[in-house]
Amino acid sequence: MRDHFTLKRLLLGFAVLALLSLGLFAQEYRLFERAWFNLQQSGKSLAAERDILLSGYQVEIEAKVIEGLDDDVSALTYDPDRNSLFTVTNQKAQLIELSLDGELLRRIDLHGFGDAEAVEYISKGLYVISDERRQRLIKVWVDDSTTELHADQAQQFSLSIGRNGNKGFEGLAYDSAGQRLFVAKERDPMRIxxxxxxxxxxxxxxxxxxxxxDQQRDAGLFVRDLSSLQFDERSGHLLALSDESRLVLELNVEGKPISSLSLLSGRNGLKRSVPQGEGIAMDNQGVLYLVSEPNLFYRFKKPGA
Incomplete structure (x- = not known):
């Protein structure tokens, strides 16, 4: 009888420990907030006309290897003047131009940019590149003849808020009408x-x-990290990519999540989960582009759009 009682206590202890571990895991990965958000979305019958509605996107190009690159790409931005995409590599620092099909178009060597982690189109020929570790934002000009860029010849701005090694500036987005540059800090703390x-x-x-x-807004983001940002001029909404949560969130003008795009296998037409989402961009037609380590290219589109 005593052995039976002891066994029941042990089993009860293991059950309590398992529940505590599950609760901590759910809290760490913001699963409760994510489940509540999904429940709210399933109950919605109407959406604002200008909402992007990420759940309606389907993958069109999946995990295409970007040929000709040895280093991993990070970040992504769309250039409407060139109708192409730009990304950066941070081992052998380069600014990389890609076609909308994920083909390598050209490389521009970066000198003195440190840990180049993000790039954002601002206006014709004008970009901002971030140095993650030193939290620098570097303004550069690029034209058809540009083959290299030197940070010491460019205007720079250092923020130095909550510096934490390589958990610094991971994403950039620009609102041209409001002339606002959004800067994503990856985590610890996660900030926009x-x-x-x-x-x-x-x-x-x-x-x-x-x-x-805006710490109150950022606290409502139920993702573990931030990898990239994209501002949509038509809706005024911000897209936030999380690598660890394998999710893209649409944030409305108040900064509240209103739709999401899952990057998990079986969702939105994906045959396999996106391994490590690093950059997201959107063109003038609303087509979404994503790059993931190791040098994989994705394109998402709404059916019939």
Whole structure:
């Protein structure tokens, strides 16, 4: 009888420990918030006309290897003037131009950019590249003849907020109408900063930078990290890519998640899960592009669009 009682206590102890471990796991991966969000989405019958509605996208090009690259790519941005995509590599630092089909078009060597982690199109010929470890934002000009760029010859801005090794600036997005540069800090803490005044378009104006940190908004993001950002000019909504959560979130103008795109196998037409999403971009037609380590290219589109 005593052995039976002891066995029951052991089993009960193991059950409690398992439940605690499951609860901690769910909390760490924000599973409760994600489940509640999915439940809310399933109950929605109407959406605003301007919403992107990520759940309606299907993969069109899946895990295409970007030929001709030895280093892993990071980040992605769409250039409407060239109708092409740009990404960066950070081992042998280069700015890489890709076609909308994921073909390598050209390389531009980067000198003195440190740990180049993100790139964002601002206006014709003008880009910002981030140095993750040193939290620098570097303004560069690119044209058809550009073969190399030197950081010491460019305007720079250092933020240095919550510096934490290689968990720094992972993503950039730009709102051209509001002239806001969104900067994603990967994690510890995870943040989306809004920077006004950089890059400076008019050199005749005084250099004045204002940084907005909305911690309440960021606390509502039920993802474990941030890898990349994309601002949609038509809706005014922000897309946030999370590598560890394998998810893309659509944030409305209040910064609240309103739709999501799962990067897991079996979802949105994917045969396999996206291994490590590093960059996301959207073109003028609403087509989504994504790059993932090791040098994989994806394209998502709404059927019939």
């Amino acid at each position: 900063y809004e920077i006004h005044g950089f890059p400076q378009r008019d050199p005749q104006q005084p250099f004045a930078v204002h940084v907005v940190d």
